[in-house]
Amino acid sequence: MAKVKKIVKSITIDADKCNGCKACEVICSAWHATPRYSSNNAARSRIRIVRLPLRDIYLPVYAGEYTEVECTGRNSYVIDGKEYNECDFCRASCPSRNLFKEPDSGLPLKCDMCEETPALAQPKCVEWCHAEALIYSEREEEVEEDQPKLADVELGVGAMVDKFGLQQVLDTLARRAKA
Amino acid sequence: MRYGEIGFNLEVDLSHGSIDRVATDPNDTRLFMGGLGTSAKIMWDRVSAETDPFSPDNLLIFSSGLLCGTAAPGSNRTIVSTISPQTKLMAYSMMGGFFAPELKYAGYDKIIFSGKSEELVYLWVDNDKVELRDASHLKGLGATAASEAIRKELDDPDIQVAAIGLAGENRVFFASIEQGRSSASRGGIGAVMGDKGLKAVAVRGSKDINVADPVKYMELCDSVLKYIKFRGDHPIHGVPPILQGLGSPQEMAIVDEQWHTTNFTWGNSRTRRKDFWTPEVEQKWKESQEKVRTRLISCHNCPMKCGATIKVPDQPTYMMKCYSKLTYTMAAFSDLDFGFKIAQKATEYGIDGFSAPQAMAFALELLEVGILTQDDVPGMPEDNEGRFYYLLEKIVRREGIGDYLADGVYWAARRIGKGAEKFDHNTIKKHEQLPLKLGMLNPVYFLMYSTGEKINITQIEGQFPQEPFATRELREEFVKDWLQVPDEKFKKYYVDWEPRGEMSNPYYPTVEASCEIVDWMEKMHYIDDALGMCAGLSSFPLKPPYHIHNYPEFVTAATGIKMTKDDVWRSATRTRTLMRALNVRRGLNRSDDKPPEDHWKKRFPELEKQLLDAYYKFKGFNEQGIPTKESLHELELDFVAEEFEQKGIYSHG
Numbered sequence: 001m002a003k004v005k006k007i008v009k010s011i012t013i014d015a016d017k018c019n020g021c022k023a024c025e026v027i028c029s030a031w032h033a034t035p036r037y038s039s040n041n042a043a044r045s046r047i048r049i050v051r052l053p054l055r056d057i058y059l060p061v062y063a064g065e066y067t068e069v070e071c072t073g074r075n076s077y078v079i080d081g082k083e084y085n086e087c088d089f090c091r092a093s094c095p096s097r098n099l100f101k102e103p104d105s106g107l108p109l110k111c112d113m114c115e116e117t118p119a120l121a122q123p124k125c126v127e128w129c130h131a132e133a134l135i136y137s138e139r140e141e142e143v144e145e146d147q148p149k150l151a152d153v154e155l156g157v158g159a160m161v162d163k164f165g166l167q168q169v170l171d172t173l174a175r176r177a178k179a
Numbered sequence: 180m181r182y183g184e185i186g187f188n189l190e191v192d193l194s195h196g197s198i199d200r201v202a203t204d205p206n207d208t209r210l211f212m213g214g215l216g217t218s219a220k221i222m223w224d225r226v227s228a229e230t231d232p233f234s235p236d237n238l239l240i241f242s243s244g245l246l247c248g249t250a251a252p253g254s255n256r257t258i259v260s261t262i263s264p265q266t267k268l269m270a271y272s273m274m275g276g277f278f279a280p281e282l283k284y285a286g287y288d289k290i291i292f293s294g295k296s297e298e299l300v301y302l303w304v305d306n307d308k309v310e311l312r313d314a315s316h317l318k319g320l321g322a323t324a325a326s327e328a329i330r331k332e333l334d335d336p337d338i339q340v341a342a343i344g345l346a347g348e349n350r351v352f353f354a355s356i357e358q359g360r361s362s363a364s365r366g367g368i369g370a371v372m373g374d375k376g377l378k379a380v381a382v383r384g385s386k387d388i389n390v391a392d393p394v395k396y397m398e399l400c401d402s403v404l405k406y407i408k409f410r411g412d413h414p415i416h417g418v419p420p421i422l423q424g425l426g427s428p429q430e431m432a433i434v435d436e437q438w439h440t441t442n443f444t445w446g447n448s449r450t451r452r453k454d455f456w457t458p459e460v461e462q463k464w465k466e467s468q469e470k471v472r473t474r475l476i477s478c479h480n481c482p483m484k485c486g487a488t489i490k491v492p493d494q495p496t497y498m499m500k501c502y503s504k505l506t507y508t509m510a511a512f513s514d515l516d517f518g519f520k521i522a523q524k525a526t527e528y529g530i531d532g533f534s535a536p537q538a539m540a541f542a543l544e545l546l547e548v549g550i551l552t553q554d555d556v557p558g559m560p561e562d563n564e565g566r567f568y569y570l571l572e573k574i575v576r577r578e579g580i581g582d583y584l585a586d587g588v589y590w591a592a593r594r595i596g597k598g599a600e601k602f603d604h605n606t607i608k609k610h611e612q613l614p615l616k617l618g619m620l621n622p623v624y625f626l627m628y629s630t631g632e633k634i635n636i637t638q639i640e641g642q643f644p645q646e647p648f649a650t651r652e653l654r655e656e657f658v659k660d661w662l663q664v665p666d667e668k669f670k671k672y673y674v675d676w677e678p679r680g681e682m683s684n685p686y687y688p689t690v691e692a693s694c695e696i697v698d699w700m701e702k703m704h705y706i707d708d709a710l711g712m713c714a715g716l717s718s719f720p721l722k723p724p725y726h727i728h729n730y731p732e733f734v735t736a737a738t739g740i741k742m743t744k745d746d747v748w749r750s751a752t753r754t755r756t757l758m759r760a761l762n763v764r765r766g767l768n769r770s771d772d773k774p775p776e777d778h779w780k781k782r783f784p785e786l787e788k789q790l791l792d793a794y795y796k797f798k799g800f801n802e803q804g805i806p807t808k809e810s811l812h813e814l815e816l817d818f819v820a821e822e823f824e825q826k827g828i829y830s831h832g
Contacts, residue, residue, distance in 0.1 A: 019484050021477035022277075023252070030250050030397065037393035040250055041284060043385030052336055053359060053488055054327065054496045056473050103385040130408065130482030 002145040007138050009113045011062070011126060018058035018133035020051040024125035031114060031124045043103040046111040047125050050088045057082055060125075060133060063100040064091025066108035071096070181205065182391035183245050183737035184213055189287045189309060191302060193375050194235055194294030198309050203288065209740055210815060212747075213245030213288065215271070215708035216754040218260040221291065222269055223757060223819070228764040228826075232264040232367075233350070233374045239292040241282070241341065241380060244711015246737055248280035248388045248479075250400045252407065252724075253716040255280055255479035257341070257358070258708055263366040264374075265352040265587050266609045268762045270366030271633040271708075274341075275478035275485075275500075276358045278382060279711055281339040285384025296376030299348070301329060304382045314378040319345055321527025322357035323497055329381050342379035343369045344529030346575040350374050351585040353534035353611070357526060360476055360486040360498035364531035365635055366610070367587075391739030399733055406724040407482055407716070415657075415721050417648050425723060426483035426715040427501040431475055434465045436505065445509045447540035448605040448614035467515040468504075478713065485715060489519055497523045503532035509614065510536030511567045521567060528575040533635075534611040538584045538591065539570040541602055550597045555580045587611060605775045608767075610634045612775050620685040620779045621646075622693040625787060626794050628774035630804075631701070632758040641719040642700045643669065647676040647683070663726035665699055665748075672696065685781075690789050694797040705751035706730055753814045756799065756806050760819045763828065769804045805829065 025045040032046070033039045042048070050059040071094075075086040093100035093108035100109045114123040121127075122136040160169050180186075190199040203217070211217045218240045230236045239261045246254040257279040263270035282290070285304050292302075299314040317325045326340035339358070346354035347369035354369030355362045363369075390396045407425060414423035419438035421428040430436070437456040444451050471491050475484035476498065486500040499522060507525070508518035525535060543566060545551040553559075557579070559569045573581025583591040589609040592599040605612050607628060613636055623643065624636070631639040642663060648654045651674060658670040672692045677683045688696060703718035703726070710730070717725035725733075727744060734742045742750075759767075772791060795802060799810025805828060811820040823829055 019475060019477040021479065021481050023480045023482065026250050026480045030393075033387075033393075035393055037250070037390070037397040039387035039389045040248070041385065041387040043284070044387075050336075053476065053498060054323070056488060056496075058474075128404070130404070131477075131484070 003142045004145045005140050006143045008141050009123075009136070009138050011113075011123065012135040012137065013060050014133050014135065015059050016133075017131050018049065018060055019131050020049055020053065020058045021131070022049055022051075023128045023130075024060060024134065025049065027124045027128040041103070044109065046100065046109050048099060050084075055082060057084065057088075058133075059084070059088055061089065062091055062111040063093060063109045065110065066093045068095070070094050180389060181208075182389050182739045183249065183734070184208060185283055185286055185288045185388070187287055188289040188291055189304065191290060191292050191309075191311070192294045193292055193296040193300070193311070193377060196296075196311055198311070200287070200307075200309075205740075208245070208738065209742075210750065211754055211757075212706075212709035212734065212750050214242050214247075214256070214711050215244075215258045215260065215273075215705070215758075216750065217709075218242045218258060218289065219269070219754055219757045219761065221289075222260055222262075223761055226262060228766075230262060232262045232267065232371055235293065235295045235375075237262050237371060239368070239371050239375060239377070240289055241278075241292075242289040242711075243279035243282050243287075244707075245709060246733060247711035248283035249390055249737055250397060250480070251712070251733060251737075252400065252403055253478070253481040253483070253713040254711050255481065256708070256711040256713060257282075257363065258711065259356060259363045259368050261366075261368050261371045262765075263352075263368070263610075264350065264370050265367045265590070266634060268608065268634075268765055268767060269632075269758060270368050270371075271635070271638065271758075272356075272363040272365040272368050273638075273708065274356070274358055274361040274363040275481075275713055276339070276361035277479045278339045278341050278358050278361075278380075280388075280479045281382045281384050283384070283388050284386055285382050286386050290380065292375055292377060295374065299376050299378050301342075301377065301379040301381060303329075303333065304380070304384075305333075306384055306386060317378050318348065321345070321495075322347075322355075322529040323359075323495065323527055325379055326357075326359065329379055333381065333383075335383060338381050338383045340379050340381045342529075343372050343377075344527050344575070346370075346528045346530045346585075347373035348378070349575060349577045349585070351530060351575060351577070352587045352590070353531040353538070353585075355529045355531050357529050360488075360500065361478065362526070362529070364533070365633075367531075369529050390737045392736040395732070396736040399729060399736060402729075403716075403724040404482065410722060410724070417653060417657075418644070418721070422720065425720050426713075427485040427719070429485065430501045430504055431472065431487035431499065432484065434461065434468050436464065437461075439502070439505055440509070442615070443505075443509065444614040444616050445512055447510070447537060447544045447602065448616065449544075450512075451616065464515045467519065471519050481713065481716070483713075483715060489523070491520050491523055494520065494523045495527070497526045499526070506532045506536045506614075507567065510540040511563050513564055513567075517564050517567075521564075521571065524568070524571060528571070530571075530575065531611075533613065534587055535571070535574065536567075537605065537611045537614065538574065538588050539567050541588045541591070542570055542580060542584055544602055545595065545599055548602075550595065550599050550602075551580065604777050607773070607775060608634050608771050612636065616777060616780075618780050620781055620783055620787070622685050622690070622786070622790055623688060623696050625685075625774060625779075626693055626697045626790055627700070628778065629772040629791065630697075630794060632755065632762060633704070637719065638704055638714070639697075639701050641714065642703055642721070643696045644673065644721060647673070647678050649678060651677075661722065662728070663722055665727045668692075669696065669699065685783050685786055690786075690793045693790060694794045697794065698797065701755065702748060702751045703727070705755050706747060709751065709754060710734070749814070753816060756810065756814055757816060757819065759798075759800070759804070760806055760811075760816070760823075763805050764822070764826070767804070769802070772804055801829075 025042040046063040322344040355364035473488040592603040
């Protein structure tokens with residue numbers, strides 16, 4: 001199967017350098033506002049800082065996938081003598097917390113690396129992080145070309161035939177083939 | 180919809196427990212912009228000249244600024260206004276941190292407290308849900324500890340809390356309001372908060388802050404960020420290391436304190452130790468600082484790192500910024516280890532790091548000369564550090580001599596009597612000042628110390644260098660990229676200013692130039708306080724990213740209210756004049772406008788009179804320092820002139 005090249009975007013989070021200023025939250029929510037930059041609201045940001053100054057915890061976390069179910073347990077980590085909740089590291093928009101949900105609608109938020117045409121040189125949060133706690137990089141990876149698998153097509157056609165009958169599907173295919 | 184600002188204030192009557200959300204008048208935004216400006220207008224309208232600081236009628240206003248919480252870097256100041264128990268004038272104090280942006284996210288520009296609660300309470304603002312809650316379990320708790328307890332009981336670590344400690348509860352005249360890494364310390368506003376039975380204000384918000392011209396606004400923000408980076412790469416040589424960059428003096432990052440320790444005075448602002456800073460001291464202080472400093476930290480949406488988390492062994496963690504690391508150290512003739520240790524306790528008790536050490540050093544001086552005796556300080560340790568801890572405990576509890584000292588040096592001296600007044604030598608308008616004693620009168624600083632309505636030199640100085648660089652070439656180099664000047668003439672004033680000779684202090688800058696320089700510097704502070712901008716990115720350091728040329732664009736793009744350079748300038752003039760009017764109404768007059776009596780060795784009474792006369796005239800005040808009817812009319816402050824006439828202030832002023 002053919003190999004294709006794909007750009008993988010990544011942000012390295014150097015939590016030791018974070019000063020907890022929340023500039024990333026400000027610019028993220030402003031960028032994603034409609035119209036762009038018309039408002040800002042940390043509650044709409046797709047990056048949030050877990051900021052516990054008296055425990056010296058500063059941890060930028062990005063919004064990831066939405067999940068319908070919450071975890072069964074709540075583990076904790078101790079790193080360099082500081083105790084973190086498992087949730088502190090978790091990117092999910094999930095039922096157990098308010099994080100990464102639109103405050104009005106409750107719809108999940110997800111970091112899009114500031115997807116834009118033409119592409120940004122780096123995501124806005126990285127640009128605004130003067131502490132250099134967020135470092136952006138791109139790397140090329142070879143991945144297998146994404147081809148529709150035969151099994152998927154068969155499954156789909158089978159469902160159509162079940163629903164509409166073979167003749168109707170054939171007629172439709174013939175008509176589309178001519179068009 | 181309103182832009183930049185929210186357009187709503189919270190009114191909280193602590194006597195009756197009522198809470199209202201009140202729309203504000205957009206015309207006041209045009210006139211005063213916001214922050215200190217609109218708060219001064221509320222103080223004028225609602226707090227009469229006769230109102231005692233501890234009357235239920237005194238207001239306590241927590242205000243954000245017009246740009247707070249927007250994307251403008253550094254727009255995070257909370258400006259607290261009330262009548263000061265110490266000066267009896269309008270108190271000015273301000274803090275950074277995260278409180279003001281959170282308040283705007285919650286949907287309010289200001290919280291205005293009136294009345295008094297019989298029981299200790301705290302206010303919990305959670306967007307539209309606002310409630311007064313019992314705080315009896317927080318009584319006596321330190322400011323940081325109380326804030327943590329509130330976050331815990333409300334189960335949200337992101338709640339922003341402003342709280343008082345024991346000093347505020349006991350109405351110490353220099354009690355502060357603490358808020359994590361920041362504090363509003365000056366003027367005894369914490370005492371008013373304590374008097375009102377208000378232990379803390381907790382805020383959480385998740386609403387939008389809107390701007391009118393988003394694309395333009397972001398362009399401006401980006402250009403400021405770029406300039407901040409540029410200034411980081413281009414420090415100003417020729418000034419002390421802590422002042423070369425932007426932000427507050429960088430005393431958490433930098434150890435070199437030669438400038439403060441050898442130029443500022445030790446003890447009760449008495450002793451200058453010109454040879455203090457040696458390589459041994461530097462090495463020892465470096466160790467002290469690096470041992471306790473966990474991390475450099477920022478305020479909301481600001482790339483500077485002016486604060487630090489401090490962890491002294493066997494004491495709770497706290498946060499500190501700039502000069503407070505030296506105030507106790509120098510007042511007690513001690514070292515940095517002591518400074519970091521006692522500052523933790525002082526922060527928990529919630530007292531001003533300028534006033535408190537001076538009140539303590541003042542007491543020790545009185546003891547030395549016999550005005551106070553051992554009977555006044557029963558059980559006080561022998562060593563200097565022990566004495567400072569002893570006095571701290573007495574002051575915050577108002578026990579024994581502490582009850583006198585808790586009123587500050589001015590009032591304590593008068594209550595103690597027996598000649599103690601002579602030892603009150605470093606106050607202006609009854610308020611303790613930076614410990615600094617110099618030789619030759621500086622005309623610019625004479626005017627700033629004498630007339631500053633905020634009664635604190637750091638809240639008026641900044642844009643014009645404190646002294647001329649040694650050579651004309653260096654000064655010419657300095658002015659080359661000085662784009663912040665409102666007018667080219669300021670460059671000439673600076674280039675012509677010599678360290679010695681005819682073109683030097685006290686006769687140069689000339690009287691006229693001095694007036695203009697002071698006016699510029701003061702104006703920038705008033706603009707910052709209206710917009711909620713950190714002085715560390717604007718009015719305080721040399722060559723800052725915000726200045727009179729880009730501020731009008733920021734205001735216009737944020738609010739949609741078209742404001743020119745002249746409009747912004749005039750608005751700041753209006754607020755400055757209104758603050759003077761508030762204080763004049765409360766009895767301030769020309770005799771109060773003077774520097775600490777021994778600030779300079781060489782004084783020039785005739786020149787000083789000329790300076791004050793000219794400056795009053797320049798500001799639109801009469802020779803008594805009272806804003807004239809004409810200047811008030813010009814500033815659309817006719818209501819002030821009317822009241823002055825009614826009260827006969829012009830005739831017997």
